[in-house]
Amino acid sequence: MSxxxxxxxxxxxxxxxxxxxxxxxxxxxxxxxLKENAIxxxxxRELRKLNSRFEINNITVFNNGTQLNMSVLNTGSTSFDQxxxxxxxSNMINNNIIxxxxxxxxxxxxxxxxxxxxxxxDPGENxxxxxxxxxxxxxxxxxxxxxxxxxxxxxxxxxx
Amino acid sequence: MxxxxxxxxxxxxxxxxxxxxxxxxxxxxxxxxxxxxxxxADNSSNSLLTDLTIIHVGYTxxxxxxxxxxxxxxxxxxxxxxxxxxxxxxxxIYYNDSSHSQYWIISYKNPTNNSLSLDPNQLFEIxxxxxxxxxxxxxxxxxxxxxxxxxxxxS
Numbered sequence: 665m666s667x668x669x670x671x672x673x674x675x676x677x678x679x680x681x682x683x684x685x686x687x688x689x690x691x692x693x694x695x696x697x698l699k700e701n702a703i704x705x706x707x708x709r710e711l712r713k714l715n716s717r718f719e720i721n722n723i724t725v726f727n728n729g730t731q732l733n734m735s736v737l738n739t740g741s742t743s744f745d746q747x748x749x750x751x752x753x754s755n756m757i758n759n760n761i762i763x764x765x766x767x768x769x770x771x772x773x774x775x776x777x778x779x780x781x782x783x784x785x786d787p788g789e790n791x792x793x794x795x796x797x798x799x800x801x802x803x804x805x806x807x808x809x810x811x812x813x814x815x816x817x818x819x820x821x822x823x824x
Numbered sequence: 825m826x827x828x829x830x831x832x833x834x835x836x837x838x839x840x841x842x843x844x845x846x847x848x849x850x851x852x853x854x855x856x857x858x859x860x861x862x863x864x865a866d867n868s869s870n871s872l873l874t875d876l877t878i879i880h881v882g883y884t885x886x887x888x889x890x891x892x893x894x895x896x897x898x899x900x901x902x903x904x905x906x907x908x909x910x911x912x913x914x915x916x917i918y919y920n921d922s923s924h925s926q927y928w929i930i931s932y933k934n935p936t937n938n939s940l941s942l943d944p945n946q947l948f949e950i951x952x953x954x955x956x957x958x959x960x961x962x963x964x965x966x967x968x969x970x971x972x973x974x975x976x977x978x979s
Contacts (some may be wrong), residue, residue: 673843684850753880768842814896
């Protein structure tokens with residue numbers, strides 16, 4: 665081989681090895697970073713779930729059974745910023761079987777007292793929910809479910 | 825002399841060509857390995873960011889032959905309805921196929937739309953149809969997507 669051939673061949677192979685190693689190494693590093701971020705997000709979500717708690721205290725009926733007022737106390741250590749993302753399900757109980765009487769109903773809310781952040785439902789604050797029903801409720805046993813977007817929920821059974 | 829120089833030149837060109845081919849082949853293998861690493865990482869991340877919470881199961885009729893499952897997408901990424909797998913009392917339930925005695929459909933989404941993509945914080949309702957009264961006893965549900973699964977017991 666000529667005097668320039670050997671260094672050229674070695675150079676090409678060396679560039680190839682270094683480039684490939686760099687490619688695989690960088691891909692591996694960025695993938696590890698991706699997984700670390702996902703683990704961090706998941707841990708944050710689980711911690712938020714653990715710290716979320718609230719209790720439905722009372723339900724009263726108004727307007728000939730077309731409106732319900734529900735009181736929910738934040739008994740956990742988490743503040744909620746998107747109360748409108750909560751889920752409210754109401755069901756009728758018949759012969760100890762819970763039926764789906766209605767799915768989600770129209771509801772509005774207010775928060776008292778405003779202790780901490782005015783935009784959040786903070787620990788210790790009471791959420792007053794007004795539920796407007798599509799038709800008057802009938803006499804019977806009812807079962808209400810109030811759930812956060814993370815699936816933390818409380819239930820309340822009451823008789824009308 | 826001229827002959828040996830030509831031979832040397834040919835040899836050099838052949839060696840360079842071979843080295844180039846080897847290098848290009850190494851790139852192809854490396855790219856394949858990198859893609860595999862990225863795919864594995866994506867799947868792992870998606871599994872970690874997926875979270876479905878069953879908040880309620882209720883019967884839809886007095887014969888208890890069908891029931892509704894209310895599920896919240898409590899994770900950080902959207903899931904496709906067609907990727908969901910549902911097991912009821914360890915039996916596979918077919919999706920949207922009424923030719924089977926046990927099948928399920930998406931009966932309600934909030935907000936209501938025709939998309940089969942379930943976004944984070946979105947509630948969706950699954951209706952399971954069975955061939956007969958499922959009986960007043962404890963039942964189990966398993967909802968899974970990819971490597972993620974969640975379970976729920978009801979009676």
